[in-house]
Amino acid sequence: MMLSKEFKMDTEKSAIFIIFGGSGDLAHRKLYPSLFRLYKTGLLKDHFAVIGTARRPWSDDYFRGTVITSLEESFDDDKKIMEEFAKHFFYQSHDVNDSEHYIALKNLAAKLDDQFEAGHNRVYYMAIAPRFFGTVAEHLNSEGLKTKDGYNRLVIEKPFGRDLDSACELNGNISKAFPEDDIYRIDHYLGKEMIQDIPNIRANNPKFEAALNNKYVSNIQVTLAESLGVEDRGGYYETAGVLRDMVQNHIMQIIGSIASDDPEAKDAGVIHKNKCDLFASLKNLTPEEVDKNFVRGQYDTDELGDEKAYRQEDKVAEDSQIETFTAGKVEFNSKRWSGVPFYVRSGKRMPNKASRIDIVFNEKVSELGIKPNTVLTLLIERTNDHSILINGIDYKESGQDFIKFPEEPEFTKACEAYESLIIDILSGNRVHFTLWDELRSTWKYIDSIRERWDSQKADFPNYISGTMGPDSAEMLLERDGNSWIWD
Ligand code: NAD
Numbered sequence: 001m002m003l004s005k006e007f008k009m010d011t012e013k014s015a016i017f018i019i020f021g022g023s024g025d026l027a028h029r030k031l032y033p034s035l036f037r038l039y040k041t042g043l044l045k046d047h048f049a050v051i052g053t054a055r056r057p058w059s060d061d062y063f064r065g066t067v068i069t070s071l072e073e074s075f076d077d078d079k080k081i082m083e084e085f086a087k088h089f090f091y092q093s094h095d096v097n098d099s100e101h102y103i104a105l106k107n108l109a110a111k112l113d114d115q116f117e118a119g120h121n122r123v124y125y126m127a128i129a130p131r132f133f134g135t136v137a138e139h140l141n142s143e144g145l146k147t148k149d150g151y152n153r154l155v156i157e158k159p160f161g162r163d164l165d166s167a168c169e170l171n172g173n174i175s176k177a178f179p180e181d182d183i184y185r186i187d188h189y190l191g192k193e194m195i196q197d198i199p200n201i202r203a204n205n206p207k208f209e210a211a212l213n214n215k216y217v218s219n220i221q222v223t224l225a226e227s228l229g230v231e232d233r234g235g236y237y238e239t240a241g242v243l244r245d246m247v248q249n250h251i252m253q254i255i256g257s258i259a260s261d262d263p264e265a266k267d268a269g270v271i272h273k274n275k276c277d278l279f280a281s282l283k284n285l286t287p288e289e290v291d292k293n294f295v296r297g298q299y300d301t302d303e304l305g306d307e308k309a310y311r312q313e314d315k316v317a318e319d320s321q322i323e324t325f326t327a328g329k330v331e332f333n334s335k336r337w338s339g340v341p342f343y344v345r346s347g348k349r350m351p352n353k354a355s356r357i358d359i360v361f362n363e364k365v366s367e368l369g370i371k372p373n374t375v376l377t378l379l380i381e382r383t384n385d386h387s388i389l390i391n392g393i394d395y396k397e398s399g400q401d402f403i404k405f406p407e408e409p410e411f412t413k414a415c416e417a418y419e420s421l422i423i424d425i426l427s428g429n430r431v432h433f434t435l436w437d438e439l440r441s442t443w444k445y446i447d448s449i450r451e452r453w454d455s456q457k458a459d460f461p462n463y464i465s466g467t468m469g470p471d472s473a474e475m476l477l478e479r480d481g482n483s484w485i486w487d
Helices: 002-009 025-041 060-074 079-086 099-116 130-142 164-177 193-204 206-211 234-240 242-259 268-280 287-293 363-368 417-427 436-454 472-478
Strands: 013-020 044-054 089-093 122-126 152-156 183-185 217-225 294-297 325-330 342-347 354-361 375-379 388-390
Touching: 013 025, 013 099, 013 417, 025 044, 025 060, 025 079, 025 417, 044 099, 060 079, 060 089, 089 099, 099 130, 122 130, 130 152, 130 164, 152 164, 164 436, 183 417, 183 436, 193 206, 193 242, 193 375, 206 363, 217 242, 234 242, 242 268, 242 325, 242 342, 242 354, 242 436, 268 436, 287 294, 287 436, 294 472, 325 472, 342 472
Parallel strands: 013 044, 013 122, 044 089, 122 152, 152 183, 217 342
Antiparallel strands: 217 354, 294 325, 325 342, 354 375, 375 388
């Protein structure tokens, strides 16, 4: 909501985008449609160009054709406007290890900068396999691609490492080439409207904010559930698992939005510091605590035997130990949150897709004029007006007035996450990107779980496709006298 307003008021931006992996899935499904939306609103207009790079020897025309095809899948605009947009696209065949190719890229970027008067600004977008992130960043620096009098912003996709050691190594490589202030690490959940609205909701609802602590909260639940299996991403998933793919990044960042201090802070430095402090207070887990507080699952076929079990998916080992489901209890040592369990859960082949935060208040919250044991739900994927629920019904109809949306929506169509993040990159706003210090703390925490799991063979598969995961996920909460709100 706030975002749409800033967006409307903003003026045209100028930059040369260099997209590494310009022929890839992310570029076509997310980046080009997002850039097109920005073009239609005028944020990108005359002073921008996009260089797509990949290994294939494409011509500019062929590349433009692929861009237009990707737009036609999402938009029904006149083809003419798509063609006008595509005139800003150029292709450069590129091998990430070849220094000569970076020189060619530098020259093309300089030429396009003159042609489009792009202000010497560069956005280097890594839409490429993570193993190339460090190599590309180093070459951008060593081959002198960075301009002197514009900005040079490096955008890194997830995953940022696969454990603390590899994340440290990657960070070492990119920070030799780019200062932290110019690094934009993407976690696309931070581009979602509801997540961006959480600080506004907290800042504009004093009773709610006063209740967000261990005096009044019984527990907080974060669920990111998918109904699909791994589809054609089995090869990638075998190297990840849901703990790395969803918990280390998205779930931790969602917790950061709801649980960090001082939601009124406007300064990116303060906001990041508060999040870093929160993650630094994560309560470490001993191996025995991992066994007690985290459960893992892997999907089997469905009741009828129609769906593939995970181990039958393409590029998945027959005896795979990779988890497709996890549920856990995360705790913090901070003054504000000590004693409050944050139950997290994410899985594939669950009954429905769901992305939600359920905040369960205790009895004492009546001191603040909130009904005892109220459950406040924030639905992260906002599909209609019913995005905040109180005890399962729309908050406006709940009869409780401790929560209001700060502003009514001005636009019917919300910004897509990638669109919003690209606006931030162009505006130099790093609030909705992850800092290295945050990642260091969350990786350390996740590693302690991963190491324990890797040392013990799991009894997989252990949940039927289309169910809520293994029974142990229910028991995790029952043991504490709690239960999942989304069930
Ligand atoms: P992809 O395999 O579809 O595309 C990879 C791109 O890299 C292609 O353009 C390919 O030509 C290029 N490439 C490969 N080897 C190269 C080399 N040696 N030199 C130069 N170019 C080379 O991958 P993707 O799905 O688009 O993912 C790209 C990145 O985005 C990955 O880091 C991925 O983890 C991340 N990501 C993707 C998605 C998604 O929805 N696809 C979502 C989140 C994050």
